[in-house]
Amino acid sequence: MTKALPAHAQVVVIGGGIVGCSTAYHLAKDHKADVILLEQNKITSGSTWHAAGLVGQLRSSASITQVLKYSVDLYKKLEAETGLQTGWKMSGCLRLATNQDRWTEYKRLATTAQSFGMDMQLLSPSETKQLFPLLEVADLVGSSYLPTDGQASPSDITQSLAKGARMHGAQIFEGIGVLGFDIVNGAVAGVVTTQGTVKCDRVVNCGGMWARQIGAMAGVSVPLQPIKHQYVITEKVDGLSPDAPTIRDPDRRTYFKEEVGGLVFGGYEPNPITWTLEDVPSTFEFELFDDNWDHFEQHMTQALLRIPALEKTGIKKMINGPESFTPDGNFILGKAPELKNFYLGCGFNAFGIAAGGGAGWVLADWVMKGEAPTDLWSVDIRRFSNFHKSRTWVNERTLEAYGKHYTVGFPHEEYTSGRPKLKSPLYDHLKSAGACFGSKLGWERPNWFAPKGVESVDHYSMGRQNWFDHVGAEHRSVREHAGVFDQSSFAKFELKGRDAFQALQYICANAIPKNDGRLVYTQLLNTRGGIECDLTVARLAEDHFYIVTGTGFRAHDYSWIADHIPGGLDAKLVDVTEVYGTLSLMGPKSREIMQKVCSAHISTIKFGDVKVINVGGHQASVLRITYVGELGFEIHAPLATLPDIYSALMRQGPVNAGYRAIESLRLEKGYRAWGADITPNDTPLEAGLGWALKLKSDIDFVGRAALMEKSEQPLKKMMVGFTTEREDVVLLGRETILRDGKFAGYLTSGGYGYTVGKPIGYGYVRNMDGISADYLMSGSYELVVAQERVKAVAHLKPLYDAENLRIKA
Numbered sequence: 001m002t003k004a005l006p007a008h009a010q011v012v013v014i015g016g017g018i019v020g021c022s023t024a025y026h027l028a029k030d031h032k033a034d035v036i037l038l039e040q041n042k043i044t045s046g047s048t049w050h051a052a053g054l055v056g057q058l059r060s061s062a063s064i065t066q067v068l069k070y071s072v073d074l075y076k077k078l079e080a081e082t083g084l085q086t087g088w089k090m091s092g093c094l095r096l097a098t099n100q101d102r103w104t105e106y107k108r109l110a111t112t113a114q115s116f117g118m119d120m121q122l123l124s125p126s127e128t129k130q131l132f133p134l135l136e137v138a139d140l141v142g143s144s145y146l147p148t149d150g151q152a153s154p155s156d157i158t159q160s161l162a163k164g165a166r167m168h169g170a171q172i173f174e175g176i177g178v179l180g181f182d183i184v185n186g187a188v189a190g191v192v193t194t195q196g197t198v199k200c201d202r203v204v205n206c207g208g209m210w211a212r213q214i215g216a217m218a219g220v221s222v223p224l225q226p227i228k229h230q231y232v233i234t235e236k237v238d239g240l241s242p243d244a245p246t247i248r249d250p251d252r253r254t255y256f257k258e259e260v261g262g263l264v265f266g267g268y269e270p271n272p273i274t275w276t277l278e279d280v281p282s283t284f285e286f287e288l289f290d291d292n293w294d295h296f297e298q299h300m301t302q303a304l305l306r307i308p309a310l311e312k313t314g315i316k317k318m319i320n321g322p323e324s325f326t327p328d329g330n331f332i333l334g335k336a337p338e339l340k341n342f343y344l345g346c347g348f349n350a351f352g353i354a355a356g357g358g359a360g361w362v363l364a365d366w367v368m369k370g371e372a373p374t375d376l377w378s379v380d381i382r383r384f385s386n387f388h389k390s391r392t393w394v395n396e397r398t399l400e401a402y403g404k405h406y407t408v409g410f411p412h413e414e415y416t417s418g419r420p421k422l423k424s425p426l427y428d429h430l431k432s433a434g435a436c437f438g439s440k441l442g443w444e445r446p447n448w449f450a451p452k453g454v455e456s457v458d459h460y461s462m463g464r465q466n467w468f469d470h471v472g473a474e475h476r477s478v479r480e481h482a483g484v485f486d487q488s489s490f491a492k493f494e495l496k497g498r499d500a501f502q503a504l505q506y507i508c509a510n511a512i513p514k515n516d517g518r519l520v521y522t523q524l525l526n527t528r529g530g531i532e533c534d535l536t537v538a539r540l541a542e543d544h545f546y547i548v549t550g551t552g553f554r555a556h557d558y559s560w561i562a563d564h565i566p567g568g569l570d571a572k573l574v575d576v577t578e579v580y581g582t583l584s585l586m587g588p589k590s591r592e593i594m595q596k597v598c599s600a601h602i603s604t605i606k607f608g609d610v611k612v613i614n615v616g617g618h619q620a621s622v623l624r625i626t627y628v629g630e631l632g633f634e635i636h637a638p639l640a641t642l643p644d645i646y647s648a649l650m651r652q653g654p655v656n657a658g659y660r661a662i663e664s665l666r667l668e669k670g671y672r673a674w675g676a677d678i679t680p681n682d683t684p685l686e687a688g689l690g691w692a693l694k695l696k697s698d699i700d701f702v703g704r705a706a707l708m709e710k711s712e713q714p715l716k717k718m719m720v721g722f723t724t725e726r727e728d729v730v731l732l733g734r735e736t737i738l739r740d741g742k743f744a745g746y747l748t749s750g751g752y753g754y755t756v757g758k759p760i761g762y763g764y765v766r767n768m769d770g771i772s773a774d775y776l777m778s779g780s781y782e783l784v785v786a787q788e789r790v791k792a793v794a795h796l797k798p799l800y801d802a803e804n805l806r807i808k809a
């Protein structure tokens with residue numbers, strides 16, 4: 001007899017794949033939540049049952065690596081708890097390199113692994129062969145080896161998690177499909193199912209490739225796309241060890257895994273095949289597509305060259321199954337911005353088995369506490385925006401991301417599909433002026449300007465790239481004269497209402513100006529004191545504030561602010577990103593230039609002022625603020641007026657400059673970048689931003705209590721700037737910091753400072769016994785860059801400061 005659905009559950013998890021079962025397990029076990037899981041068919045019957053089962057751990061984000069490491073720890077010990085095996089085998093993983101670019105990528109990867117506490121080894125071709133004697137290694141430069149990676153049985157782990165969830169009180173219902181939601185006051189009040197409605201407090205959409213259409217039932221946009229993915233299972237391979245490591249051979253676009261004496265192998269094609277742009281049928285249960293040997297031939301050819309023994313081995317079976325992929329290759333977690341209590345864990349890009357255990361752990365915490373437990377920005381649903389509602393755009397970009405799965409990851413690489421999407425009115429003009437554009441959350445933004453006779457195209461490489469000198473010229477012009485940056489893509493919000501000031505005082509860690517016409521730079525903190533947003537708030541009037549934040553943080557920051565406006569206050573948030581454009585005029589000559597195009601007395605605009613004045617014939621809000629460490633003005637004006645204002649400014653002789661120059665300039669000045677240097681895991685105290693806190697006042701704000709507690713104890717990490725003695729080093733972030741020869745942390749960002757003439761990096765130096773300026777400056781430092789130790793100098797003050805004209809390096 002089938003169990004009856006309860007009338008109410010605290011949390012309803014939708015989907016019985018590995019992610020739903022892991023989430024239900026952690027909700028029940030870690031949080032003692034009253035949780036039910038609804039699966040329209042049978043547990044594992046979506047994408048999970050046919051996964052190949054490779055489990056890798058290393059990602060470019062420390063927190064996501066932590067999530068994947070957690071999966072491995074869980075898969076190791078789950079059987080002891082539930083009595084059901086997970087098939088976990090720590091076979092290790094070999095990644096093969098056949099060219100120097102790939103080899104450099106692995107050297108950097110091994111350094112990242114070391115930064116994140118993992119021992120990735122670099123092996124010669126013959127050492128590689130010793131670990132997997134059947135490999136043809138003649139074309140190899142070498143390989144990387146991570147001994148703690150492995151493989152597991154996707155269905156077994158999922159059944160084990162489901163059993164664990166039940167043991168901790170979760171109820172799992174198979175054969176019950178979700179048909180819709182009752183939504184009341186912006187929150188899900190009930191889940192409508194094929195067996196009636198369940199009232200609930202929170203919903204978690206773990207619907208795999210169905211998650212998009214489940215989201216749509218609640219008005220939530222979930223940008224993912226089902227794509228067909230194939231692998232084959234061979235007969236027994238002579239001489240194959242059961243302990244053989246898994247293999248990733250990205251230059252041949254293939255992967256391999258040992259399975260009962262045979263091999264499982266598949267790959268990532270440059271020409272992937274979308275499944276459907278329609279809804280995925282609810283009846284798709286334990287189903288596969290027809291074998292597509294024509295499409296698989298490319299992998300077959302490459303696999304035979306790598307493992308010649310396969311020529312004599314029969315194929316038992318082909319698996320051609322769908323999996324959901326996303327436009328940036330990362331999965332999707334977190335609270336949907338559209339609703340108050342709708343969470344997601346989906347879009348796993350063919351690493352849902354590797355990620356499932358850990359994703360369920362952090363997602364359960366997020367669901368119960370309303371706040372991510374660690375820095376999950378790279379997988380946060382709020383990294384997407386409104387235009388991701390376009391299915392054709394998502395499909396196009398997702399196919400590109402899938403096709404790049406195994407290509408060499410060059411620094412600064414840009415996607416090419418689905419562009420241009422959002423353009424400033426200056427786009428065509430800047431293009432003809434030589435702009436080479438990058439794209440950020442849909443916006444085309446000039447990265448750099450090619451001088452006459454130079455092609456405005458990035459040539460990617462592992463060393464310095466073709467734009468290096470041209471960005472240097474823009475940088476110097478800004479330092480010595482003035483440059484104009486089109487920063488129209490800035491996310492911009494207005495907060496209006498009688499209680500707007502009160503709301504901002506509570507949401508922001510810095511004091512909100514009491515006078516009209518003033519602005520403040522502030523962080524927005526979580527309850528742990530970690531930095532959730534980093535932005536500028538300008539007070540236009542007592543009941544009218546203008547908020548400016550980074551392009552990529554539009555949905556994230558909007559929803560953080562909206563979610564934290566205390567109930568009952570009169571304060572309404574509106575996104576005005578596409579109403580106003582922004583031109584930043586920066587450099588020592590900027591005041592002179594402004595004076596020539598404005599009627600107002602520019603010298604009366606002091607640092608931190610915002611004034612509405614006429615610029616180039618149009619009303620504009622002028623914010624006296626800088627991200628490049630120079631005298632400068634941000635001019636915010638209705639988008640349509642931007643070309644006039646731009647022309648007026650350019651007639652006075654500043655240069656065009658782009659985002660790569662901004663990056664170099666801000667590194668010299670030591671400004672922090674959110675998502676890299678400052679994240680939800682870092683407090684302003686640790687980041688050297690204690691001066692931007694109103695702790696001395698008695699005003700309450702989100703994160704205050706945690707900061708007060710932390711300020712009474714010694715800090716365990718502090719942000720430090722570094723320059724390297726060698727000038728030719730390429731710093732990218734995640735390089736290991738050694739203090740007196742021992743691990744002390746890793747870089748959060750890296751680049752080059754053209755004024756100081758040196759590579760620059762920032763990162764937290766850690767010491768569990770406490771840290772101080774004396775401790776920091778008394779050490780001797782090296783950075784490990786692509787496995788090479790490079791001498792470095794630590795700096796606690798900006799490397800360049802325009803006001804004091806201090807240049808230190």
Ligand SMILES: Cc1cc2nc3c(=O)[nH]c(=O)nc-3n(C[C@H](O)[C@H](O)[C@H](O)COP(=O)(O)OP(=O)(O)OC[C@H]3O[C@@H](n4cnc5c(N)ncnc54)[C@H](O)[C@@H]3O)c2cc1C
Nearest residue numbers: 015017019040046047048052053054178208351352353354
């Ligand atoms: C060929 C192939 C090989 C792969 N190999 C690997 C690998 O080696 N390593 C790795 O880590 N990953 C691999 N993957 C990826 C892995 O399979 C997925 O990432 C993972 O299974 C996703 O799990 P999930 O729980 O998100 O989705 P699913 O397993 O698809 O679960 C979603 C569930 O939601 C249910 N559902 C949907 N709609 C509703 C509704 N309205 N009401 C109720 N229930 C609903 C579905 O029936 C389904 O069971 C591979 C994928 C493929 C296709």
